[in-house]
Amino acid sequence: MLPQLRDLDRPLIGAVLALGILGITAVYSANFASEVPVLRTVWQKQLGYGLLAIPLAIAVIRAPTRFLYAAAYPIFFGCLVALLAVLVFGTGEDAHRWLAIGPIQLQPSEFAKVGAILAQARYLADTAPAQCSHPRVFVASFLIVGLPMLLVAPEPDLGTALAYVAPLVPMLFWAGTGPAALFCVVSPLLSVVFSFEPAWQELTPYLFALYILVSAAAFFYLLNRLWLILTMVGLNLGSGLLAVYVWEHLLRPYQRDRIVIFLDPESDRLGAGWNIIQSMIAIGSGGLTGKGFLHGTQTKYEFLPAAHTDFVFAVIGEELGFVGTMVVLALFLFVILRAVSIASATKNRFLSLTAIGVASMLLFHVFVNVGMTIGLMPVTGLPLPFVSSGGSSLLANSLVIALLLHAHLNRHDF
C-alpha cells in the first residue's frame, strides 16, 4: 500500500523535510543550555512527533479521494466536539488549549484548522462557480469558519482564532466568487481595521467616516439592488462599531496589550514589549551569516522568550543570520507556491480548493509568526509550521502536506 516515492511531489517533500530538520535543530539550540531538564529533551519529542506523522501522512495520501470528500464534514464535526471538550475538560497551565488523551496531550485547535479547510472545500466544491457570489454562500462560509473561531475565542489566543478566517477569502476567490462579492466579504474586515483607534489615534473618526463613504460608493457602483447596498453599508458600519465595543469591553487586558505593544514596543520595554524587542535584537544581531549554531547569546542566555515555540524563527535569525532566514523563507515560499500550483493542476474541485486552503493557511501562519518576530505583526500564539516545537501543530501540518501530496498524486482524476 506504500505510495511509490517517484509518484509523489518530491521537491515538496524535500522542502518540508528540510524545514522540519531545521526546526528540530533550532529547537535543540534554543534549549540545550537551559537549566530546566525537561526543556533539553524537547527536540527529541519533536523528532518523535515527526516520525509519528509519517504513517498518518501515508494513510492520507493513499486514502481514496471519495473517502476524504465524504469524511470532510464528519472530521469537521469531530473537531468541533474536541474544541467543546477543551472548553469543558481542558488542561494546561494558564491557557485552556490542551486535551489529554492518555499520555498524549493534544491541541484540538490545531487540528480544527485542517477540519475547517476540509469542510469549507467540501461546501464550496458542492456549490457551482456561478452560485459562489450569492450571499447565501457567504453566510454558510462564515458559519463554517465562525463555529471553530467562536469555540477557540475563550482560549486566550487571538492568533489561532484569526487563523480560521484566513483561508476563507482565497478559497472563495478560487471557487469563483466575483470581485464585487469578494469586496463585500473583505469590506467589513477593512472596516474593523479603520475603526481601530490604537492604530490611528485621533485620526480614527475621520478615517472611519471616509472609509464608510468610499465603500458605500463602491457598493453603489458594484451592486445593483438597493437592499443589498444598504445591507452592506449597514454591515460595514456595524462591524466597525462592534470592533470598538469588543476592543473596549470584551478583549482581555493582555490581548489589548499585545496589540498596543506591537504598535509601540518601547512603551513597555521591560514588560510586554520585551518579547518583540529581544526578538528583533536577536534577529538583527545575527547579521549576514549569524553567530553560529549554538552560539546565539540572546537564545542561550534566555533574553529571547519562548525561543523554541513562537519565537523559534528568531533563533534561526540569530544563529544563521540573513542567509538562514532567507533559506527558511525560500523553503516556505516554495511550499506555498507549490500548493497553489497543485491546486491549479488538480482537476478534482474539492482537492483543488483544499490545496488553496492549505496554501493560505500556511501563508497566514508564516506571515503572522515571522512578522511577529521582526516587529511587523503583533505578538500572537501562532506557531511557525514545521519549525516551532509542538506536537499537535507538527501533526496537523503534516496532514495538510499529506493532503497536498494526495491532490498531486490524484491530480488527473475528477
Add this chain to the structure above:
Amino acid sequence: MALAGRDERSARARILYITACALFALIGLRLFYLQITTFARHARDSDRNRISQTRVRAPRGLIYARDGEVLALNRIIYSITLERSTRSEYDAAVAAIRAALGEDAVDGSYSRNQRVIRLKRDVDLHTVAVVEELIKPDHPKLAVEIESQRYYPYGHTCSHLLGYMGVVQEEDLAAPSGRAYAPDDYIGKTGLEKEFESVLRGVDGVRFAEVDAAGRVRREFPEREQPAIPGQDLRLTIDLDVQRAAEKALPDSLAGAVVALDARTGAVLALASKPDFDPNVFVSTHAQEERRRLLGEGSMALLNRALNGRYCPGSTIKMVAATAALEEGLTDTLSSFPGCRGALQVGGHVFHCTGVHGELNLLQALEVSCNIYFLHLAQVLGFDRWRLYAARFGLGQRTGFCMEPPESVGLLPSREYYRQRGGYSLGRLMNLVIGQGELLVTPLQMARYTAAIANGGYLVQPYVWGQPADPVRIEGISPATLRTVRKAMYRVVNGSRGTGRRARLDQVEVAGKTGTAQGPREDSDAWFVAFAPYVAPTIAVAAVVEGGGTGGTAAAPVVRAVLAAYFAADEDSVSTEPKLAQADSTSRHAPPLSAWALQ
C-alpha cells in the same frame, strides 16, 4: 465538477502567486533592514544585554602615623540583601528575618526599581550565620553582600586631621573628577580624606562577564579584566604619642587646639582640636542620630580650631616687638623704660599691667610679661616697623599647609585696614603689641612663628605627608637677635618670676611664652607657645584653650604634656616598620569588591 475555465483558473492562480510573493518580499525586506542595514545597532544591543561590566573597587589607601600605627583602614562589613524580588518574596523574607532576629533586623524598604534591596547594612557575624544557615534555604533570593567600609581604629584621635568620608553628592559627581564615582560611593569630605582623595582612592577596575536574562553569570573573561589600582597609603609625620598626649591634655570641657611642629622641617607632629568627633560616625550605618547631631546647627565639633580658629594671641605676640626693637637697635638687653606702676595712661585710655613690675629690661619684661614695658617700646617702634616684623614671622599669611578646608589667613591689620575703620591711632598699636588688638592668628601660625624663633630665623612650611619644603630664611632678622629672644623665653619657663613655670620639664630645657587674650568670652583665652630643647630646638608647640583663663595656668600644662610625650617617645627609639592596629575583622586592605554593574 470543474472549476471555471482553464484560463480563468491560471489567472486566479497568478493573483495568489503575486500575493504570496508580495507578502514574502515584505518580510524579506524587513529582514534585510534588521540583519544587514541596522545590524551594528542590534549587535551592540545584544552585547549590552549579555556583557555585564562589574566594577572592581580599588582598595582605598591606608593612613599611618609616623611610627606605623594605622589611623585609617578598610574594614569588611556584611549586608543582608535581596535580589530581584517581587513584593511577596520581599514580605516573606522580611517576616522570616524579623521572626528570627527581632523587629529591627531589617531597615530597607521594598522598591520595585532596585535590582538589589539592602535589608540591613553592617550586620554582625551571628546575623550572617543565621541568615545563611537558617533563613536562606527557604528564601533563595537573600544574599550576604560584602562591602568595604572606612574604619578609624583610634576613634576620636586625629579626627580633625583625618577628616571624614561621606556619600558623594550631586556636585561631586558633576565635577571633572566625578566620573570615577558611582552614586553611592564614599568620598573624602574634609581633612586628609578630602585633601588627598585622589591619592587615596586609587583607580577602580572592571570585570567583564556574560550574564543571562536572569542576571546569573554564565561566563567570565579574566583575560579582559582591568585590575583595580589600589590607592596609595599615606605615612604621616604625626607622632601618635604626642598627638594623644595633646588631645588628653586639652580640657574636655573647653574648646582648644594644639599644634606641634618639628622646628627644623615643619613636619606636623601633632595637630589637635577640641571638641572633636569620631569619624566612624560618618561611615557607619548605625549612627545616623550622632551624625545628624554633629552636622546640625550649633555643633562646633567639626571646626578644626588648629587651622580655622582665629584668636587674639595675647602676650605670646610680644616676641614680635622684642625682635623688631632689637633688630632695629631701639633697645638692648640692658636698657629699660620708666618703671611699671601697674597702669599707664596713653591719650585718654588707661592700660593695665598684670602686676607692678618696676623698672625692667627686655629679658625681664618678657619673663614677667610686663605690658607697660611693651607699651613704651611700641611708642619708639611705630606701627610700620612692628607690622613689618609681624609679617616677617608669617602672621596674616597662609603657612602653606595643605588641608581641607584650607587654613584661615588670620588678620594682620594694615594702615589701610584702619583707614576704613575710623583711622589709625597710637592706641591701636599699643593693643597690637600686647596681643589684644585687631590681630587674629591661628594656632598653626603661632606654631610656625615659634619654630622660626627656635630655629634661628627660618619660616618652615608645615606638612603632614610627603617631603618638607626648603625652609625660607627670614630676611632682616639676625640669629643674634633671636638668640636673645630665646633667652628671654627660657626665663619665662625657668626664671624665678617666669609666667610659664608650669611648662618646666626635668629631662629637657623648655623655653616658651604665655598669653592671656581678652576676647569676646567672659574668660580669657589661654595661650602658650614653646620650643625645646633650649639649645638646638627640635620641636615647637602652640596651644590655646578658649576661656581657659591665664596662659600660665591653663595652656602651659598642655604644652608641657605634649613636650613630655615627645621627649619620652624620643627615648624609646623609633621603629620604622608599620605596626598594624588590632581590630576585629580588619585587614590591611579589604579584598577587591565588586559592587554593582556599571551602566
